[in-house]
Amino acid sequence: MAFLWGNIGAGMASIMFVYTIFKDHIPQSLSTYLEKYAKKLVRFLSPYIEITFHEFNGESYYGRSEVFTAIQTYLSSKASTRASRFKADFMMKSKSLMLSMDDYEEVPDVFNGVKVWWVLEAKVLQARNRGYNQDSMEKRYFKLSFHKHYRELIAGSYIDHVMKEGKAVTVKNRQRKLYSNNPCKDGYYWKAWSHVYFEHPATFDTLAMESKKKEEIMNDLKKFSEAKEYYAKIGKPWKRGYLLYGPPGTGKSTMIAAMANFLNYDVYDLELTTVKNNRELRNLLIETSSKSVIVIEDIDCSLDLTGQRKKKSKKKKDEEENDESENESTSSKVTLSGLLNFIDGLWSASGGERIIVFTTNHVEKLDPALIRRGRMDKHIEMSYCGFESFKVLAKNYLDIDSHELFAEVGSLLAETNMTPADVAENIMPKSDEEDTESCLKNLIEALIEKARKKAEEEARLKAEKEEKEKKKCAHDDTNAAGSMKENGCSTLYYVS
Numbered sequence: 001m002a003f004l005w006g007n008i009g010a011g012m013a014s015i016m017f018v019y020t021i022f023k024d025h026i027p028q029s030l031s032t033y034l035e036k037y038a039k040k041l042v043r044f045l046s047p048y049i050e051i052t053f054h055e056f057n058g059e060s061y062y063g064r065s066e067v068f069t070a071i072q073t074y075l076s077s078k079a080s081t082r083a084s085r086f087k088a089d090f091m092m093k094s095k096s097l098m099l100s101m102d103d104y105e106e107v108p109d110v111f112n113g114v115k116v117w118w119v120l121e122a123k124v125l126q127a128r129n130r131g132y133n134q135d136s137m138e139k140r141y142f143k144l145s146f147h148k149h150y151r152e153l154i155a156g157s158y159i160d161h162v163m164k165e166g167k168a169v170t171v172k173n174r175q176r177k178l179y180s181n182n183p184c185k186d187g188y189y190w191k192a193w194s195h196v197y198f199e200h201p202a203t204f205d206t207l208a209m210e211s212k213k214k215e216e217i218m219n220d221l222k223k224f225s226e227a228k229e230y231y232a233k234i235g236k237p238w239k240r241g242y243l244l245y246g247p248p249g250t251g252k253s254t255m256i257a258a259m260a261n262f263l264n265y266d267v268y269d270l271e272l273t274t275v276k277n278n279r280e281l282r283n284l285l286i287e288t289s290s291k292s293v294i295v296i297e298d299i300d301c302s303l304d305l306t307g308q309r310k311k312k313s314k315k316k317k318d319e320e321e322n323d324e325s326e327n328e329s330t331s332s333k334v335t336l337s338g339l340l341n342f343i344d345g346l347w348s349a350s351g352g353e354r355i356i357v358f359t360t361n362h363v364e365k366l367d368p369a370l371i372r373r374g375r376m377d378k379h380i381e382m383s384y385c386g387f388e389s390f391k392v393l394a395k396n397y398l399d400i401d402s403h404e405l406f407a408e409v410g411s412l413l414a415e416t417n418m419t420p421a422d423v424a425e426n427i428m429p430k431s432d433e434e435d436t437e438s439c440l441k442n443l444i445e446a447l448i449e450k451a452r453k454k455a456e457e458e459a460r461l462k463a464e465k466e467e468k469e470k471k472k473c474a475h476d477d478t479n480a481a482g483s484m485k486e487n488g489c490s491t492l493y494y495v496s
């Protein structure tokens with residue numbers, strides 16, 4: 001068989017050699033025709049099979065194929081020993097170089113004694129307007145070749161093996177990312193998200209919050225991350241919504257970082273004000289990866305989302321519907337109903353786990369439809385610093401568990417509203433000379449000052465209220481006297 005294929009190969013090589021010599025003398029149309037059929041003939045006679053795995057499925061340039069990513073990761077672990085040309089990337093997490101296979105470089109692999117060959121190829125396509133300035137487009141794919149004889153083994157067990165190994169390596173090497181929705185160019189592609197490596201140090205240990213509340217949140221997150229089968233069973237997308245609300249500086253952003261670190265998820269920071277319309281929002285969300293926290297901070301300020309449902313006119317409804325239509329040049333913005341649709345239904349198809357977090361300083365301003373249970377499953381109030389939270393901050397910043405000044409701090413915190421951000425600022429040593437005691441004294445001073453200002457403010461408000469009431473009484477008396485006069489009374493009668 002090998003001899004026969006060898007002879008056919010030699011014959012084909014001679015024909016190709018002669019063809020190359022005379023190619024310039026053959027008309028263009030005939031030469032294209034010959035090349036096409038020569039390729040078909042070679043494929044027909046070849047004892048080898050080729051399977052291709054495309055980076056993006058179908059027409060869509062959103063949502064990279066998970067199979068392609070797993071193969072890429074699997075091969076990068078092989079490329080370092082089996083290829084002769086590599087692409088090198090510096091891994092922040094492991095502080096080491098990661099080698100991956102270069103374009104058109106062949107990487108052989110052996111499975112159960114059977115040899116296969118991988119190569120990364122690309123087709124360059126005509127430019128098409130897909131919402132960003134696209135010059136031209138490259139469609140990359142992996143090509144796997146193996147002998148026909150091993151069709152079942154390779155198409156079944158081997159591909160499974162590659163997927164499993166690829167995913168395992170991805171989890172091991174995972175460098176988490178913080179994405180923001182600023183389009184950026186990556187090779188031939190415009191990507192809707194740009195990223196930096198996510199290295200926020202916050203954890204639930206360093207988060208200032210009552211331990212019972214923290215534990216409840218951690219249990220909730222853990223249960224969610226392990227509930228793949230449960231979500232599949234009840235037929236719901238594997239997602240969970242959190243609403244974090246509270247005054248500025250109470251740790252909403254810190255909580256998001258702690259959640260992402262706890263789950264080992266990426267973070268997508270979605271700035272809604274820069275999203276043109278519902279279509280763009282959909283594309284952005286489709287492009288988010290599994291195991292991610294999608295954050296919309298200050299949802300009340302993000303867009304005119306609040307109360308829009310109630311007030312929506314017929315005209316507005318029509319605009320929203322047009323927004324979903326083919327017209328990409330529309331200037332309409334993301335709407336509440338658009339956002340609700342994506343939260344409810346978007347990820348049912350993609351299947352991966354996602355957490356969506358809204359933060360707000362003014363929970364009372366939000367449309368109830370946006371935060372109802374089922375959409376935002378857990379509402380977490382981020383509050384002013386209590387004694388338990390203070391102790392976490394004291395441990396973080398001063399490395400102490402107790403101190404004789406703690407009792408005074410505790411009673412002052414009970415009377416005053418100070419955010420964890422302000423507490424942290426006050427106890428942070430400002431120079432090498434500042435010791436623990438002087439840091440705590442700084443905080444006590446700040447708390448006393450805050451309590452004094454609060455008392456002053458309360459006194460001012462009380463005086464203002466009394467003044468208003470006095471004026472109102474005088475005004476009522478004048479009106480009463482006036483109406484009596486109108487009714488022909490000359491004397492005022494007071495009824496007690």
Ligand SMILES: Nc1ncnc2c1ncn2[C@@H]1O[C@H](COP(=O)(O)OP(=O)(O)OP(=O)(O)O)[C@@H](O)[C@H]1O
Nearest residue numbers: 206207208247248249250251252253254420421424
């Ligand atoms: N609960 C907390 N635990 C630990 N540190 C906190 C906490 N709250 C605030 N901080 C500290 O204060 C800084 C600001 O807090 P953060 O940005 O998380 O507050 P926020 O509620 O998100 O504020 P904003 O509403 O203004 O965005 C943080 O960098 C952190 O150092």
